[in-house]
Amino acid sequence: MDIFDFSDGREGYYGEYGGVFLPEILHSTIEELLACFRECKADPKFWKDYVTLLQNYSGRPTPITHLENLSRQLGGAQIYVKRDDLNHTGSHKVNNVMGQGLLCQRLGKRRVIAETGAGQHGFATATMAAKFGYDCRIYMGAVDVARQRPNVFWMENLGAEVIAVEDGQKTLKDAVNEAMRDWVTNMADTHYILGTACGPHPFPEMVSWFQSIIGIEAREQMLKQVGRLPDRVYACVGGGSNAMGIFQGFFDDDNIELIGCEAGGHGVGSYMHSARLAYDDASVGVAQGYKTYFLQNDQGNMNETHSVAAGLDYIGINPIFSYLWEQGKVRFEAATDSEVKEALKLTMRTEGLIPALESTHGFVTAIKEAPSMRKDEIILINQSGRGDKDIFTIADALDDSKWKSFIGGKADQYRSEPD
Amino acid sequence: MGLQAYIEKRKKDKELLVMAHVVCGYPSFSDNMKELEIMSATGVDIVELQFPFSEPSADGPLFVKANEESLKSGTTVDQCFDFMKQVSERFSFKVLMMGYYNTAFRMGEELFVKRIKEAGGSGYILPDLPVEESSNLHAISEREGIEPIILMTPTSSDKRLAKLGEASRGMVYAVARKGVTGSKTNMSDDVIQLVKRCRQHTSVPIGVGFGISSKADMDFLRGSADLAIVGTAALKIWEESREDGLTKFFEELMA
Numbered sequence: 313m314d315i316f317d318f319s320d321g322r323e324g325y326y327g328e329y330g331g332v333f334l335p336e337i338l339h340s341t342i343e344e345l346l347a348c349f350r351e352c353k354a355d356p357k358f359w360k361d362y363v364t365l366l367q368n369y370s371g372r373p374t375p376i377t378h379l380e381n382l383s384r385q386l387g388g389a390q391i392y393v394k395r396d397d398l399n400h401t402g403s404h405k406v407n408n409v410m411g412q413g414l415l416c417q418r419l420g421k422r423r424v425i426a427e428t429g430a431g432q433h434g435f436a437t438a439t440m441a442a443k444f445g446y447d448c449r450i451y452m453g454a455v456d457v458a459r460q461r462p463n464v465f466w467m468e469n470l471g472a473e474v475i476a477v478e479d480g481q482k483t484l485k486d487a488v489n490e491a492m493r494d495w496v497t498n499m500a501d502t503h504y505i506l507g508t509a510c511g512p513h514p515f516p517e518m519v520s521w522f523q524s525i526i527g528i529e530a531r532e533q534m535l536k537q538v539g540r541l542p543d544r545v546y547a548c549v550g551g552g553s554n555a556m557g558i559f560q561g562f563f564d565d566d567n568i569e570l571i572g573c574e575a576g577g578h579g580v581g582s583y584m585h586s587a588r589l590a591y592d593d594a595s596v597g598v599a600q601g602y603k604t605y606f607l608q609n610d611q612g613n614m615n616e617t618h619s620v621a622a623g624l625d626y627i628g629i630n631p632i633f634s635y636l637w638e639q640g641k642v643r644f645e646a647a648t649d650s651e652v653k654e655a656l657k658l659t660m661r662t663e664g665l666i667p668a669l670e671s672t673h674g675f676v677t678a679i680k681e682a683p684s685m686r687k688d689e690i691i692l693i694n695q696s697g698r699g700d701k702d703i704f705t706i707a708d709a710l711d712d713s714k715w716k717s718f719i720g721g722k723a724d725q726y727r728s729e730p731d
Numbered sequence: 732m733g734l735q736a737y738i739e740k741r742k743k744d745k746e747l748l749v750m751a752h753v754v755c756g757y758p759s760f761s762d763n764m765k766e767l768e769i770m771s772a773t774g775v776d777i778v779e780l781q782f783p784f785s786e787p788s789a790d791g792p793l794f795v796k797a798n799e800e801s802l803k804s805g806t807t808v809d810q811c812f813d814f815m816k817q818v819s820e821r822f823s824f825k826v827l828m829m830g831y832y833n834t835a836f837r838m839g840e841e842l843f844v845k846r847i848k849e850a851g852g853s854g855y856i857l858p859d860l861p862v863e864e865s866s867n868l869h870a871i872s873e874r875e876g877i878e879p880i881i882l883m884t885p886t887s888s889d890k891r892l893a894k895l896g897e898a899s900r901g902m903v904y905a906v907a908r909k910g911v912t913g914s915k916t917n918m919s920d921d922v923i924q925l926v927k928r929c930r931q932h933t934s935v936p937i938g939v940g941f942g943i944s945s946k947a948d949m950d951f952l953r954g955s956a957d958l959a960i961v962g963t964a965a966l967k968i969w970e971e972s973r974e975d976g977l978t979k980f981f982e983e984l985m986a
Contacts (some may be wrong), residue, residue, distance in 0.1 A: 335859060610837065612837035
C-alpha cells in the first residue's frame with residue numbers, strides 16, 4: 313500500500329485528515345518546500361547520501377536486540393527491540409533532522425528553526441546545524457525547559473539559541489506556534505525543521521519518509537537475524553514519527569499487527585493525558601496547520617494535556633495515523649505514567665536497557681500483551697530513544713532519594729561558590 | 732447593504748476608511764464595549780471581533796496574550812456571537828468575525844455562517860483557512876450573503892493573486908509585510924506596490940493591515956488603499972491609557 317500516492321486534488325490528504333491550513337503568507341514557502349521535497353524523493357542519489365550520512369555520523373543501521381530475560385520472565389512471545397536509542401544524540405529524531413538538513417542545502421537556506429518538547433528534537437537539530445553550518449534557533453515551552461535542562465545545556469553548547477516559550481501551557485504545542493510565528497517572518501532564509509509527522513503537508517509525508525529508514529532496516533534485520541517477521545510491532549506515539557518510521561517496514565504484511573502506544577498520563581477519565589485515539593476524548597479539528605484528531609473542547613479550543621514523557625505531551629496525532637486507525641490498520645493503546653515507571657524499572661533490571669520515558673510507553677503495552685501470546689510468536693518494539701540522558705526526569709519519576717540528596721549537595725556547592 | 736457597497740458609499744465622504752479590532756472578552760466584554768463606543772464616536776467604519784482561540788499562531792505577542800486571557804476568563808463562542816449581536820444592533824459600523832478556522836469547523840460551516848448572519852455580522856476573516864479549503868464555506872457564504880475576506884500578501888505570486896482575486900468578496904485584506912500581527916511596519920513603496928498588484932486581480936476594496944499605528948501611516952496609505960486596518964496599536968493604547976488614550980488615538984488617526 314502506498315499512502316503517499318495521492319489521488320487528484322487530494323494531495324496531502326490521508327482520508328479526510330492532513331491538508332495545509334496555514335496563513336496565506338506561507339503559501340509560496342510551502343510550495344517551494346513541496347517542490348524541493350518531491351525532487352529529493354525522486355532522486356535515488358539523495359536517499360543514498362542520506363543513508364551514508366546516517367551510517368557515518370549516527371551509527372546506522374541500529375541493531376535489533378533480543379530481550380531473552382524479559383521474554384522468559386513474561387513467559388509468552390519473544391521480544392525484540394529496534395535500538396534507535398543508539399543513534400547519535402540518543403534518539404530517532406536525528407534521522408529526520410539529518411534528512412531535512414540535506415534538503416535545506418538544496419533549498420539554499422542558511423537558518424533553521426525547530427520546536428522541541430522533551431528536547432531530543434531540539435538537541436538533534438542543534439547538532440545537525442552545527443555540522444552543516446546553519447544558524448539555529450530552538451523554541452521550547454518554558455515548562456519543558458525547566459524539566460529538561462540537560463538537553464537545553466547541550467543545545468546551547470552546540471551553538472543554538474534556545475527560546476523558552478511562555479505562552480499557553482508552555483509545552484510542545486506552544487513551541488510549535490512560536491516556531492510558526494518565526495517562520496512567517498523569516499521564511500526567505502529560514503527552513504522550519506518540524507520534528508514529527510504532524511503539521512501541514514508535506515511535513516507528515518516528509519518526516520515519515522526520512523523515518524522509514526527504521527522500518528526498512530528492521531524488516532531486513534528480522535528476516536536475517538530471526539528468520540522471520542514479527543507478529544506485532546509496538547511503538548510510542550506522540551506526534552507519531554518513530555511509529556511511522558518502524559511501521560512503514562511492515563505496512564504490506566496484513567498478518568502483522570501494528571500497535572501505537574499513546575501517553576495515558578493519569579489515565580482514562582482524568583483529562584490529564586495525551587491519548588488522542590486510545591481514549592475517547594479527542595475529536596477532529598484543524599490546528600497548527602493540519603486536520604486530525606485533537607484533544608479539544610466542543611468550542612474547538614485545545615485542552616490541557618499531560619504525560620510524564622514531555623515528547624508525547626501533545627494535543628494532536630499525525631494525520632496518517634488518524635486515517636490508518638479508522639481503517640483498522642493500526643491499533644492504539646495507552647500507557648499511564650505509573651505503568652511507564654514500572655515498565656522502565658523492569659526493563660532496566662532484566663535487560664540492562666534504559667529506554668526513554670517516551671519509548672517506554674511501547675514497552676508497557678508489549679509487556680501487557682506478551683504473556684498471552686505463544687512462545688513462538690514475536691514482538692518487535694521500537695526503542696526510539698535512550699533514557700540515561702533524561703536522568704533528571706527519570707530520577708524524579710522514580711522519586712529517587714539518593715539522587716535528590718546528590719542534587720541538593722550540588723546545589724549547596726554552587727551556592728557557596730563566589731560569583 | 733453589502734460590504735463592498737458600504738465601503739464605496741463611505742468613501743464618498745473620506746478617502747481612507749478605518750477598520751479596527753477587538754479581541755472578544757479581553758480585557759472584558761464591558762471593556763470591549765467601551766472601546767467600541769470610542770471607535771464608533773471617532774468614526775471607525777468596520778470592526779473585527781476576534782473570537783479567541785487557544786492556538787493563535789498568526790498573532791503577535793499582545794494578541795496571543797489577549798486570546799489566552801480571554802479564554803482563561805471563560806469566554807465562549809456563544810458569548811462572542813451574543814456580543815456580536817449587541818454590537819451590530821447598537822452601532823452603525825459594519826462588523827466582521829475574525830478568528831481561526833477551527834472555531835468554524837467545530838460548529839460546522841453551515842451553522843457558522845448562519846450565526847454570523849443572525850448576529851448581524853457582514854463577513855469573516857479566517858487567516859489560517861487557505862482558499863483551496865474554502866469552497867464549501869464560500870458557497871454557503873454566497874448563499875447567505877456573508878462575505879469571506881480574502882488575504883493577499885507580499886509573497887503571493889501573480890498567479891496566486893489571480894486565484895485569490897477570483898474568490899474575493901466584499902473587501903480584500905492586504906497583509907503589509909511578513910510576520911505576525913503587532914510589529915511595526917516600515918511603510919514604503921513595497922506596500923504601495925502590493926496594493927497596486929492586488930488591484931490588478933480584484934475589483935473589491937482593499938484594506939491594508941499589519942503594523943498600522945499612526946497618522947503618518949494613514950497619510951502614507953491615503954490614495955492607495957481603501958481602508959487602513961488597525962489592530963494591536965489600539966489594544967496597546969487601551970492597556971496603557973484606557974478611554975482618554977484610545978479617544979485621542981483614533982481622533983488623531985482620523986484627523
